[in-house]
Amino acid sequence: MIIKDVVCPFCGCLCDDLDVEVDGQKIIKVQNGCTLAEATLTGNNRLPAPIRRTANGWEEISYDDAIRETADILCAADRPLLYGWSSTHGEAQSIGVHIAELIGAVIDNTSVVCHGPSILAIQEVGHPGCTLGQVKNRADVIVYWGCNPTEAHPRHMSRYTTFATGFFVPEAQKDRTVIVVDTRRTESAEIADEFIRIERGGDYEVLSALRAIVRGKGSILPREIAGVAREQLFRVAEICMKAKFGAIFFGLGLTMSNGKYKNVRNAIELTDELNRHTKFTISPLRGHGNVYGSNEVFTWITGYPYAVDFARGIAFYNPGETTAVDILRWGECDAALIVASDPGAHFPHAAAAHLAKIPTILIDPHRTATTPLCRLQIPCTMAGIDAEGTAYRMDGVPIRYKKLIESLYPDDADLLRRIHDRIREVQGA
Amino acid sequence: MRAVLNTGRNISQGIAVEHKGSPAYQAAVSVCHMNPVDLMELGIDEGEHVTLTSRAGSVVLTTRAAESMNRGEVFVPLGPYANHIISAETHATGMPDFKAEPVDVVPTDESVRTVWELMESIGGVRYDH
Ligand code: SF4
Numbered sequence: 001m002i003i004k005d006v007v008c009p010f011c012g013c014l015c016d017d018l019d020v021e022v023d024g025q026k027i028i029k030v031q032n033g034c035t036l037a038e039a040t041l042t043g044n045n046r047l048p049a050p051i052r053r054t055a056n057g058w059e060e061i062s063y064d065d066a067i068r069e070t071a072d073i074l075c076a077a078d079r080p081l082l083y084g085w086s087s088t089h090g091e092a093q094s095i096g097v098h099i100a101e102l103i104g105a106v107i108d109n110t111s112v113v114c115h116g117p118s119i120l121a122i123q124e125v126g127h128p129g130c131t132l133g134q135v136k137n138r139a140d141v142i143v144y145w146g147c148n149p150t151e152a153h154p155r156h157m158s159r160y161t162t163f164a165t166g167f168f169v170p171e172a173q174k175d176r177t178v179i180v181v182d183t184r185r186t187e188s189a190e191i192a193d194e195f196i197r198i199e200r201g202g203d204y205e206v207l208s209a210l211r212a213i214v215r216g217k218g219s220i221l222p223r224e225i226a227g228v229a230r231e232q233l234f235r236v237a238e239i240c241m242k243a244k245f246g247a248i249f250f251g252l253g254l255t256m257s258n259g260k261y262k263n264v265r266n267a268i269e270l271t272d273e274l275n276r277h278t279k280f281t282i283s284p285l286r287g288h289g290n291v292y293g294s295n296e297v298f299t300w301i302t303g304y305p306y307a308v309d310f311a312r313g314i315a316f317y318n319p320g321e322t323t324a325v326d327i328l329r330w331g332e333c334d335a336a337l338i339v340a341s342d343p344g345a346h347f348p349h350a351a352a353a354h355l356a357k358i359p360t361i362l363i364d365p366h367r368t369a370t371t372p373l374c375r376l377q378i379p380c381t382m383a384g385i386d387a388e389g390t391a392y393r394m395d396g397v398p399i400r401y402k403k404l405i406e407s408l409y410p411d412d413a414d415l416l417r418r419i420h421d422r423i424r425e426v427q428g429a
Numbered sequence: 430m431r432a433v434l435n436t437g438r439n440i441s442q443g444i445a446v447e448h449k450g451s452p453a454y455q456a457a458v459s460v461c462h463m464n465p466v467d468l469m470e471l472g473i474d475e476g477e478h479v480t481l482t483s484r485a486g487s488v489v490l491t492t493r494a495a496e497s498m499n500r501g502e503v504f505v506p507l508g509p510y511a512n513h514i515i516s517a518e519t520h521a522t523g524m525p526d527f528k529a530e531p532v533d534v535v536p537t538d539e540s541v542r543t544v545w546e547l548m549e550s551i552g553g554v555r556y557d558h
Contacts, residue, residue, distance in 0.1 A: 010443070039444040045451075051556065058556050112523045120522070152438040183435070184504065185497040200433055200502060201529060252437060256528040260520075287438070307523060323523030345449060345509045345544075348517040348525050349551050350485055356552030369449045369509045369544055372553030 007401050008037040009087070009384030011153050012286030012394035025405045027385070034154035040385075045366050046409070047379040063410065066378045070337065071422035073359045073375075077335035079311065080105040083324045084341030084364075086291035087382075088412050089389020089401060093290075093297040095416040096339060097308075102423055106309045106333070108324040109294035110287075110341050117255040118284045119295065119305050120319060121264035128271050130247070130281045131395045132159075137166035138279075141243035143179045145267060146203060146253020147285050150187040156285065161247070162191060168244070177239055181206070182253060194236060202226020204259045206233070207266040213237040214273040241277040248282040255284075286394035288341075289384065293392035328354045336360040339412065340383075344369035363412055380412035387411045430471055432463075434481065434530040435504045436515065442506040449509075449544055450557065458508030459541045461490040463534070464498045473536045480537045481505070483514040483530050488547075489539045503534060509547050 006018040018037060021029035030038045050066035051058045061069075074080050082105050085093045093109075100107035111119065135142070142161045149156040157163055162178050169175040180192035183202075189195040198206050202225070209225040212218055214237055221230050240246055248271060254263040267282060274280035286292045295305035302308045304317035307324070320326060324343070327333050328351035335358055344352050345368065352373060360374040365382045381387035386407035392398050445454035461479055468475060475494040480487050481503070488510050498504060505511040507527075515530050545555040 035440065036443045040447065043447045045448045053554055057554065058558070113525070113527070116523050148437070148439075151440045152443070154440070183499065183502070189497075200435070200499070253528065256436075256524060256526070258526070258529050260522050260524055319523040320519060320521030323519065325517055325519055325525055326523060329517035329519075342449070344548060344553070345512065346507065347512060348485060348515040349509070349513050349547075350517040351525075352512070353551035366447050367450055367556060369548055371449075371556050372545060372548040373551070377556075 003402065003404055006404060007384055007391070007399055008033050008040065009289040009382070009391065009401060010036045010040040011289060012292060013153050013156055013159065014289060014391055014393040014399050015155050015159065016399055020404055022404055027404060036154060047365065047367050047377060050376065050378045053375050063378070066376055067415065067418050067422060069376060070361045070378070070419050071426055073335050073361060074099070074103050074105070074337060074419070075423055075426045077103070079333050080335045080337065081324060081327055081333035082107040082337045082339070083343060084110060084339040085294040086110040086288035087340035089290060089383040089387065089391055090293050090297050091389045092339065092413040092416055093294050094301060095413055095420055097298060097301045099416065099420050099423065100308065101310050102420065102427070104310045104313065106307070106311070106322055106327060107298070108307045108322070109291065109298065111291050111295055111306050112319070112323045112325065113346060114252060114287045114291065115255055115284045116306055116319060116323070117261035118264045120261035121268055125265055125268050128268065128275065128281055129283045129395065131397055132393070134281070135247045136160045136164050138168050138245040139247040140169055140175055141177050141179070141240055141246040143181065143240070143246065143248040144188055145181040145248060145250040146257070147249060147251025148182070148186040148188045149249070149285060150191070152251070152287065153285055157191070179236055179239065194239070196228055196232060196236065199227035201258045203254055203257060203263045204266055207263070207270050209233050210237055211266070211270050211273050214241060214270070214277065240274055240280065243278050243280070246274060246278065246280040248280065249285050250282065251285045283395060290391035292394055292396060293390065296392050296396070325351045328352070334358050337363070338370055338374070339363045342368040342370050344371070344373050363415060365409065378415060379409055380415055381407045381409050389413070430467060430534045432467070432501050432503045432532055432534050434483065434511070434514065434532045435502055435528045436507050436511040437504070437528070439506050442508060455544055458506045459490050459510045460493050460506065462493050462495040462498055462504040464500045464502070465494040465496065467500055468492060468494055471534065471536050478537050478539060478541065480535050480539065481514055482533045482535070483516065485514050485516040488513040489537055489541050491541055503532065509544055513547055
C-alpha cells in the first residue's frame with residue numbers, strides 16, 4: 001500500500017510530501033524524502049520490551065510494573081527533572097508539563113542545547129519572522145548564517161529557497177541570490193553565490209559591521225573584520241538592501257559560539273536595520289522534527305518555552321539555573337524522566353554522568369546512548385511512524401503526523417497519561 | 430597541537446543517529462576532521478588516531494583530512510565522542526560551548542572506544558541484547 005503526503009518526523013522542515021510504501025507492519029520504500037527521511041522511516045532498532053537495570057545487568061519487565069515504578073520514583077524525588085520532548089508529538093508534551101506541575105519538577109526540552117539562546121534573543125528584541133511559504137514565493141535574497149542545511153536540513157534549499165521556484169521567483173536559480181556565512185567552507189557554502197568565511201568567534205563583529213554599513217556608517221570600519229574583507233561586506237550589504245524580500249536563516253553557529261544569544265540578538269537587529277530599506281525576515285533553522293512544538297506547548301501551558309521549574313508550585317523560568325545541563329552538572333536533581341531524546345549522546349558527559357547516579361527513566365522507542373545510563377527504559381511508538389499527533393514545523397506551522405503502520409507499542413502519550421494518573425493516586429493516598 | 434573543537438551535525442551522523450550501537454554510528458561520530466596541513470604537522474596520515482584532551486577529559490578519534498577546515502580547528506560530529514570532552518559549563522545560558530572548546534591534539538596508537546565503552550566510563554551499564 002502506498003500512503004501519500006506523509007510527514008517526515010526527522011528534522012524541523014517536517015516535509016509533508018513523502019510517498020511511503022507499507023507492507024503490513026513494515027515500511028519498505030520512501031519517495032521524495034532525503035536520505036535522512038529514508039533512514040528514519042525504514043530504520044528498525046526498537047527496544048522490544050520495557051527493561052530494568054539490576055545488579056547483574058538488565059531484565060525485562062511488564063509495562064504495568066514499569067509505569068508503577070516510574071510513578072513511585074517521581075513521587076519520591078525532591079527535585080525531579082523531566083527532559084527531552086522534541087521527537088514526540090504535542091499530545092505527549094502536554095501531559096509531560098502536567099506531570100511536572102503535579103510533582104513540582106523542572107521540565108526542559110532539547111531546545112536548551114540548540115535554539116534556546118535564539119529564544120532568549122527573541123525575548124529581548126522580538127522575532128521578525130515569516131512562514132516558509134512566504135520565503136518560497138517571495139524571497140530573492142537568502143542568507144544562511146552559521147548553518148549547513150545541505151547536511152542538517154537536506155530539503156530546505158529545494159523546497160523553499162535556492163532551488164525552489166515561487167510565485168514571484170519563477171526561476172529560482174536565476175532570481176535568487178544565496179549568501180552563506182560560516183567559519184568552514186561547508187557543502188552549503190559551495191552552492192552559494194557569495195560565501196563569507198569568518199574567523200571562529202567572529203559572528204558578532206561581522207554582524208555589527210553589516211549593521212554599521214546598512215546604517216550608512218561603513219566608513220568607520222577597519223579594512224578587515226574577523227577575517228572578512230570590508231569590501232565583501234559592503235557588497236553583501238548592497239545585495240541585501242536591494243533585495244525585494246530577504247530571508248535570513250541561522251543555525252547553531254550563532255547559538256553555540258561565544259556570545260550565544262547576543263549573536264542572535266545582533267542578527268535580529270541587523271534584520272531590523274534592513275527593514276528600513278526593504279523587507280527582511282529572520283528565522284532559526286530548527287533541528288529536531290517537533291522541537292518547535294515543545295516550545296509552543298510549554299508556552300501555552302506555563303508561559304515559558306523551556307527550562308520551566310515548578311518547585312515553587314508556580315512556573316518559574318531562569319535559563320542558566322533551571323536548564324537541564326546546569327541541573328545535571330551541579331548534581332541537583334535526584335530523579336529524571338527522559339522522553340524522546342538522547343542526553344547520553346548529546347549532553348556533555350560531565351552532565352550526562354549524573355543520570356547514571358540517580359534513578360533515571362527513559363521513554364524512547366530506541367536503544368540509545370542514554371539506555372546504559374538509565375534504571376528503566378520503556379519503549380513506545382515513534383510519532384510520525386506508528387503514532388499520529390501534532391508537530392510544529394520550524395516556522396511555527398502545525399502539521400499533523402500520520403500513523404503509517406500499526407504498532408506493537410503503546411503511544412508515549414498513553415504511557416505518560418498512565419504515569420500521571422498513578423502519581424495522582426499515590427499523592428491522593 | 431592546540432586547536433579549537435567545533436561540533437555539529439552531518440549527514441552520516443544523521444543517517445545512523447537512531448542506531449547508536451551500530452558500527453555505522455560509531456564510524457560517523459568518532460571522526461576528527463582536520464586541515465591536511467595540520468595532519469602533516471602532527472606527522473600522521475588520515476585514518477590514524479589522535480587523542481583530543483580538553484578541560485573536561487580526553488577521547489581517542491580517527492582522523493580525516495578536510496580541506497574545508499581552517500588550520501587550528503577540528504570538527505567532530507555531534508555525539509558521545511565529542512561530548513566526552515565538551516565542558517558542561519554554560520556561562521549562565523543553559524548552553525555549553527559546543528563550538529568553542531579548546532583542545533590538545535596528540536597522535537596515539539590507542540584504539541577508538543565503542544559508544545558502550547564510553548557510556549560505561551561515565552557510570553552506565555551496557556544493554557546489548
Ligand atoms: S529535509 Fe528534514 S523533514 Fe524533509 S525529508 Fe529530509 S529529514 Fe525529513
